[in-house]
Amino acid sequence: MRMSKKVLQTLGTAVFWLAVWFGAAAAVGSEVLLPSPTQTLRALADLLQTATFYKSVVFSVLRLSLGYVAGVTAGVLFGALTYRFAALRTLFAPLISGVKATPVASFIILLFVWFSNGTVAAVTSSLIVLPIIWSAVFTALGEVDGQLLEMARVFGVPKRRVLAKIVVPSVRPSFKGAAATAMGLCWKAGIAAEVICSPKNSIGAGLYDAKIYLDIPSLFAWTLVVVLVSVMLEKLLVKLVLRNKKGAAK
Amino acid sequence: MRTESLTKTFGGKVVLRDFTADFPTGSVTCLLGPSGSGKTTLLRLLLGLETPDSGRVVLDGDTIFSVVFQEDRLLPFATVLQNITLTGADPGTARDTLRQLGLGDETDSMPGTLSGGMKRRVALARALCRPGYTHLLLDEPFTGLDDDTKKSVLALLRTQTQGKTVILITHNAADAEALGAAVVKLS
Numbered sequence: 001m002r003m004s005k006k007v008l009q010t011l012g013t014a015v016f017w018l019a020v021w022f023g024a025a026a027a028v029g030s031e032v033l034l035p036s037p038t039q040t041l042r043a044l045a046d047l048l049q050t051a052t053f054y055k056s057v058v059f060s061v062l063r064l065s066l067g068y069v070a071g072v073t074a075g076v077l078f079g080a081l082t083y084r085f086a087a088l089r090t091l092f093a094p095l096i097s098g099v100k101a102t103p104v105a106s107f108i109i110l111l112f113v114w115f116s117n118g119t120v121a122a123v124t125s126s127l128i129v130l131p132i133i134w135s136a137v138f139t140a141l142g143e144v145d146g147q148l149l150e151m152a153r154v155f156g157v158p159k160r161r162v163l164a165k166i167v168v169p170s171v172r173p174s175f176k177g178a179a180a181t182a183m184g185l186c187w188k189a190g191i192a193a194e195v196i197c198s199p200k201n202s203i204g205a206g207l208y209d210a211k212i213y214l215d216i217p218s219l220f221a222w223t224l225v226v227v228l229v230s231v232m233l234e235k236l237l238v239k240l241v242l243r244n245k246k247g248a249a250k
Numbered sequence: 251m252r253t254e255s256l257t258k259t260f261g262g263k264v265v266l267r268d269f270t271a272d273f274p275t276g277s278v279t280c281l282l283g284p285s286g287s288g289k290t291t292l293l294r295l296l297l298g299l300e301t302p303d304s305g306r307v308v309l310d311g312d313t314i315f316s317v318v319f320q321e322d323r324l325l326p327f328a329t330v331l332q333n334i335t336l337t338g339a340d341p342g343t344a345r346d347t348l349r350q351l352g353l354g355d356e357t358d359s360m361p362g363t364l365s366g367g368m369k370r371r372v373a374l375a376r377a378l379c380r381p382g383y384t385h386l387l388l389d390e391p392f393t394g395l396d397d398d399t400k401k402s403v404l405a406l407l408r409t410q411t412q413g414k415t416v417i418l419i420t421h422n423a424a425d426a427e428a429l430g431a432a433v434v435k436l437s
């Protein structure tokens with residue numbers, strides 16, 4: 001009973017906002033300014049019939065996932081090393097603050113000067129992920145229970161086991177949270193980079209072309225795709241990596 | 251094991267002054283004293299977790315410590331059994347000890363689901379199962395145990411710690427008697 005009530009609520013909310021969208025589109029009365037849901041769906045159906053669409057989605061996902069994994073790996077490494085070695089902390093602190101404070105757009109344009117189109121998106125997404133994971137890991141390492149570490153030392157527990165059985169499980173919850181947050185941001189920033197650099201076979205290029213040709217229904221359709229893929233990726237991440245008790249905080 | 255005129259202060263506050271005591275090898279010594287008298291501090295000095303302002307700790311050769319800290323210090327994300335095998339203890343031995351402490355059904359429980367007295371006994375089991383320990387330091391190990399449980403734990407301690415050097419911190423002089431232990435008083 002409670003399940004069906006929840007489903008009903010979700011359905012009701014969806015219907016409400018769809019109605020708002022329909023109403024607004026009818027009021028505006030121009031496909032170029034605000035396409036209606038049906039026009040958007042039609043554009044999406046058209047997209048689904050092109051090979052470019054599938055190539056774009058696959059390559060964008062691969063490109064940005066690569067950036068994500070690289071960013072997470074670098075973030076864990078930076079977090080651990082700067083926690084362990086104060087000198088590295090001092091050295092890298094300005095770099096990390098710099099990366100954090102720089103607007104994504106500046107990055108993208110700067111990287112565009114240095115790298116090829118496709119690489120920019122991957123590097124951008126990794127740069128978004130890096131500081132998030134870094135500070136989560138760094139902070140969590142500082143919050144590992146000192147009493148447990150002291151106990152392990154007194155009991156002569158080997159360092160590797162301390163790492164595996166105490167440090168990693170302590171850091172894991174914050175790591176998971178940060179990894180999930182970073183995923184969403186990484187995806188958005190990566191798509192933005194793709195729009196600016198417009199590499200072949202990318203969702204960003206699709207968005208860019210739609211804008212150039214003032215094909216607003218197709219712009220909406222691509223945006224819908226971005227949102228859907230983002231949700232799917234996040235679900236997948238949680239299912240495959242973050243739920244799994246072992247191997248998450250590697 | 252002994253201490254030679256140990257002095258320890260924390261921020262100008264003297265906790266131990268010129269403390270000299272002997273803890274004979276292979277027997278039980280009880281540390282008695284009111285709260286705040288420096289019992290835990292003494293234990294930490296023996297373990298080398300604090301450095302004395304002056305004086306020194308003289309350890310027996312080849313000392314391997316096992317400890318029940320004043321806090322339980324159990325890993326919250328590991329099962330009861332995993333908490334004990336963390337120290338390299340044999341799982342079979344760990345199960346036996348848990349059974350003897352009345353925790354036979356809790357080997358796979360997480361510490362968060364246990365009562366205070368149960369956690370205390372897990373900490374005790376971990377200490378008793380450390381492979382090859384020679385010295386056992388117990389900081390108020392009976393906290394949260396009811397009288398019957400405490401009695402059986404005392405009985406277990408008597409048999410399991412034969413030949414070990416044991417230091418037991420307690421409020422209760424009767425515990426010392428039950429273990430036939432020498433008493434060192436702190437004030």
Ligand SMILES: Nc1ncnc2c1ncn2[C@@H]1O[C@H](COP(=O)(O)OP(=O)(O)O)[C@@H](O)[C@H]1O
Pocket residue numbers: 260261265283284285286287288289290291292
């Ligand atoms: N790390 C510390 N920093 C400051 N004061 C401490 C510290 N450890 C213990 N003390 C103080 O030393 C005194 C003795 O503490 P403790 O050894 O824990 O006593 P007991 O175990 O006998 O209750 C207390 O007043 C306590 O506040």
Ligand SMILES: [Mg+2]
Pocket residue numbers: 289290291320389
């Ligand atoms: Mg104490």
